[in-house]
Amino acid sequence: MTAPSTVNAAARAGDGPRRTARRPRTRTRARRASTWAVRAPLLPALVFVIAVTQLPFLATLVLSLFDWNSFHPGSRRFTGLANYATVLGDSTVREAVVTTTLLTASVVAAALVLGLALALLLDRRFPGRALVRTMLITPFLLVPVAAALLWKHLLLNPEYGLLNGVLAWASRLFGDGGAPQPDWVSAAPLIAVGAALVWQWTPFMMLIVLAGLRSRPYEATEAARLDGASEAQIFRYLTLPHLRRYLELGALLGSIHIVQNFDAVFTITSGSLGTANLPYTIYQIFYQAHEYGQASAAGVLAVLGSLVIASVALRVVSSLLRGEASRG
Numbered sequence: 106m107t108a109p110s111t112v113n114a115a116a117r118a119g120d121g122p123r124r125t126a127r128r129p130r131t132r133t134r135a136r137r138a139s140t141w142a143v144r145a146p147l148l149p150a151l152v153f154v155i156a157v158t159q160l161p162f163l164a165t166l167v168l169s170l171f172d173w174n175s176f177h178p179g180s181r182r183f184t185g186l187a188n189y190a191t192v193l194g195d196s197t198v199r200e201a202v203v204t205t206t207l208l209t210a211s212v213v214a215a216a217l218v219l220g221l222a223l224a225l226l227l228d229r230r231f232p233g234r235a236l237v238r239t240m241l242i243t244p245f246l247l248v249p250v251a252a253a254l255l256w257k258h259l260l261l262n263p264e265y266g267l268l269n270g271v272l273a274w275a276s277r278l279f280g281d282g283g284a285p286q287p288d289w290v291s292a293a294p295l296i297a298v299g300a301a302l303v304w305q306w307t308p309f310m311m312l313i314v315l316a317g318l319r320s321r322p323y324e325a326t327e328a329a330r331l332d333g334a335s336e337a338q339i340f341r342y343l344t345l346p347h348l349r350r351y352l353e354l355g356a357l358l359g360s361i362h363i364v365q366n367f368d369a370v371f372t373i374t375s376g377s378l379g380t381a382n383l384p385y386t387i388y389q390i391f392y393q394a395h396e397y398g399q400a401s402a403a404g405v406l407a408v409l410g411s412l413v414i415a416s417v418a419l420r421v422v423s424s425l426l427r428g429e430a431s432r433g
Contacts, residue, residue: 202410225314227315301369365384
């Protein structure tokens with residue numbers, strides 16, 4: 106006759122593998138529950154971001170497939186990709202794409218160079234550095250329309266602008282007082298718009314580069330100085346390679362925002378004199394021609410173009426910095 110203890114021991118031995126198999130499942134379920142407990146508070150924010158960003162783009166994509174003019178609301182009909190063909194075949198849109206590319210590339214390049222120079226200046230200690238840093242950041246904090254109005258009237262106005270005032274003062278000081286008073290916006294409209302954008306976006310680039318300078322390994326810099334390296338050599342072989350990621354980030358974010366700029370073009374030139382970029386052209390198609398389908402198609406192309414321009418700018422900056430590092 107088998108003892109009860111022996112039977113119980115055999116039963117526990119038989120249940121051993123089952124209990125062992127259940128434990129990993131229990132741990133997996135507990136791990137999943139803890140993961141969802143961390144992610145669950147972020148779901149409302151994710152839903153909000155999707156609703157704010159993706160749903161409007163989806164609606165724009167749907168509208169781009171319809172022939173819809175607000176002057177004739179009853180004649181709305183599905184046309185497929187006809188709006189895209191119309192937009193791509195429009196010479197005005199092609200000129201706007203060229204203007205947008207030229208304006209974005211020049212503004213990003215100039216803002217990056219000036220931002221790098223100002224960041225190198227602010228990385229040094231000197232009296233009043235905090236005040237100078239605050240003043241240099243101020244242009245980026247202005248409302249874009251206010252910044253454009255400031256450049257149009259306070260600086261570039263031919264009658265009472267600051268630039269012509271400086272020319273007149275210098276002419277009276279060193280000459281006969283007959284200094285020319287050019288109309289800067291009419292003489293160089295694209296440069297006027299680009300200068301306003303460079304002035305406003307240089308502080309943004311400066312902040313990104315300054316953050317990169319603050320994260321430099323100072324031990325390597327001090328070792329290079331002890332080895333007799335000059336400041337130019339330290340900048341070329343140590344500082345610039347370290348700033349590569351920050352310069353790439355500045356070029357990427359700057360390209361995405363500047364390619365979509367509307368305020369400066371609308372305020373300074375109203376899209377005239379060859380300064381109409383793609384956002385302003387979309388505004389004309391939508392609010393002046395009231396072609397909702399064509400404007401939506403142009404908007405979709407503008408989003409795709411923004412991604413292309415940002416990717417190209419990122420690759421160009423990356424290749425330049427990589428080539429500089431390889432030559433070093």
